[in-house]
Amino acid sequence: RSATRVSDVYRMYGHDLDYVDADSPEGRELLDDGKCVLVAPKGSKFKRENLDTALASGWAVMMRNRGRAFPLSDHADFRELLSFIRRCRPKRVLTFHGGKMTKGFAEYVRKRLGIDAGPLTSREETIHGPVTRGELRMKVCYEQLLRTVRIPGFEYTSPWLVKEMARRGFTRSETEAALTHLVDRRVLELTSSGVRLTQVA
Template sequence: MGLTLKVRWNRGVEVESSESILILDPTVYDPSYEYALITHAHSDHSKGLYYPFSIKCSTEETVRLAEVYRSTMGEGWRRVRCGDRFRLGEFEVRVHNAGHVLGSVYYEVVSGNGETLVYTGDLNTVKTLTMEAAKPTSCDVLVIDATFGSPAFIFPSREELSVEVSKWSIDSLREGKVPVFQTDSIGNAQEIISMLNTMTNIPVVTHPRISGVNKVYESSGHRLEYIDLRSADASELLSRRACTLILPKRGRLPSGVKANLALASGWALYLKDGRKPIPLSDHADFNGLLEFIEGCKPKLVLTFHGGRRSRVLAEYVKKRLGVEARPIEFCESVFPETKGKDRLRACEKEVLRTVRIRGFLYKFRWIYQNLKAKGFSKSEVERALESLVDTGKLEVHGREDVFKVK
């Protein structure tokens, strides 16, 4: 393939060039990374906001949505907007709309020699009432979310879903029951509110957590009409069964409310638990993913976050689009490993990134666990440490298994 950019899964997506390294949507803190890029506010992608990276980038909307759940973020945050271009070490980073939820972006990372990688995070390729659709960007390597990366997941149009949400709500009220939607607090909840506000005059009552998210959407220019569940007006409407109610997926129904329940989620396509299935998703479906991939014209596709569907999507990309593809979870590195002296130098380089803070003491076991996640063996780490001590870059502190930077 002739590319030198390296990509690994290391509890986040690690991107490395000859001179720089960064991580996207990290799920744990690793001090060997100076730079972190966060795509959106959902908790499985936004944990990096709370870790002490030297620089961590996201949109302001992402931070404000994350703060609905947890207020302490710490230092090092840098705001980005769609259309921005900026440098992190050797990399130029470009920011694009991901179409997923308020403030969601995907990142284009360009190395010093011009190789490009696109990391999508979660994305949606259709226009919704609250988001513009994500558009593809040409790249060499595409790392793409495969949540619904199977032909079993083809979603109805937004127009069909709006009609279904409205009709089911009206029919439930005619039965003398409150229509209750259980859904994600960020994204789908605001989409359902917008559908009901647009298609009906039914008052919408929202769980306090969803109300907090709504306020962030409103401050960003979205018009949402709703009543917080804690208010007297909400209690009166619920007692008369004269409203809809929107709860988080695991939110409890208020006592005494006679209700019809619906689940609004992409997973609702195969729901069989008695709730009304509303297959509304803020993710791209299978066709949307393939269209996005084709539009990016990548040389290599790496799938992630889909479990078995990561393999399914990769196989379809190879067969239907003729592009090399595989799940990133099973990749140590995108490109062939170095060997011999080059391999030792690469290991030494990773060790120095891992123990880069002067004054700290690092145990061998901790160093090895970090290097193991990047594909190095115990013997390789031992040889690298020995070489770094011999050349004066590290020193042994007291015990043989404790090291520090000179």
Template sequence: MELRRGTKGPVLVLDDGRQLTLDSDEESIVACVSHAHMDHLSGMSSGVALMTEETRLIFSARGARYRNHMPLQLGGSVRLLGGDVTFSARSSGHMLGSAVFSVDLDGLRLTYTGDMNTYPSVLHDPAEVVSGTDVLVIESTYGSPVYRFAEREQVYASIVGWIRRVLEEGKVPAFEVYAAGKAQEVIALVNTSLEVPVVVSRAVGRVAEVYRRTYPWLDFVVEGTREAGEVVRGGGFVYVSNRRAPTAWRSEWAVATGWALTRTFPGYDAAFPLSSHADFHGLLEYVRSTEPKLVVTVYGHSATFARFLNRTGVKAISLDEKPLIRMI
């Protein structure tokens, strides 16, 4: 059995040549699709595409419809390939429906984190640790020691403080954020911290409707509707959009992304380091809690993170540096 770097994500190649993909687009008998961000859209032509129902619905709301999907809920397992391989899904804490996948075959347990967050947010619990993992394939988007995020509550407090100040100045606090995940977190933060209505762009609204199945208390109105028109006329609201566009009202614009820790965002009034990913210490803690025999790092700072793990006595390989790894 081999693990190799595919077009998008890892590919597990069985001894008979059959392939299982993990967020990758190669031909496969089973594709594991970890979450509904477009850079992880994959497996549409696979035998079956395993994903949570929430992931399928969010992709569908964004215009990507799977005909080969097989639902696997968080906490659940399914045996495929004649019962030889068991696939399990646990929460990865990254966005609604996001999964850490485990694959059990030939006495080996391989766990793939997809994108994950190891800290609790206003919507999600931290990523679950999968015990008994032999090989941990872990994302390393922020796998460098320079990435250390402040406590989420602290970041939330600075966002809420900024919203209050902008509203007091008679302007509209506007956020340009990812349509799926970050936008809904900002909506939830405003709903739980302030008594202020939220107007969202249509793309954000389509995904937020899916979130509302799990979080019925999410409160927002979609731009262009009669309700939104009334809110806008009344003033004193927060605007959440997936793109920055001229507005009919006076706005101050902010971004909310982990990259705000190290990058500047010229032209924006504020940039908040709110990430849906684990930072370096979160990744490290996840590896320590999992206690795998081998760590394989993928995405982002995979080489840096693997080097750091090796120095601390944990056997690790970057799949970006070594795109083919023999498993057994």
């Protein structure tokens, strides 16, 4: 069914693919006769004794002696990736899912295309570079603070907020910095004794 859905999208955009859904009466008849090519997702447990099986994958080039395999990939190759990067002209390129080439490809992009590039790490990344642990912690602090200050029109006193955020593991200075940040961005507004959610007109 997934192959049919993808094929339907291709047809919708003007590519006249000649295919039959395996679950349709016509499809079942073709399968019974064995006079067809059945396209099934990787790992599919679909087996029929009257059909031979083969793998279509970019990895097939490395599987010469493992049965029938066709080197057909839906991924871009090295040159296509470089061409894509050139056309996009990004500020930063993050590479991943390339094994040893994850780092090597990033170095190539940096040296040959002059674009800042590096492997994607477990750290949070932005187009400006990796986010530091402190920045990430402050982001969580903003989110926790907004979960706490959630009732429109209600005034939250600063001492209560500091105490409440301390229960969630944040220091007074972190809470005060987060409050300042959210007030500066007009998410919160100052009151005589604390803050409240900014009223939207």
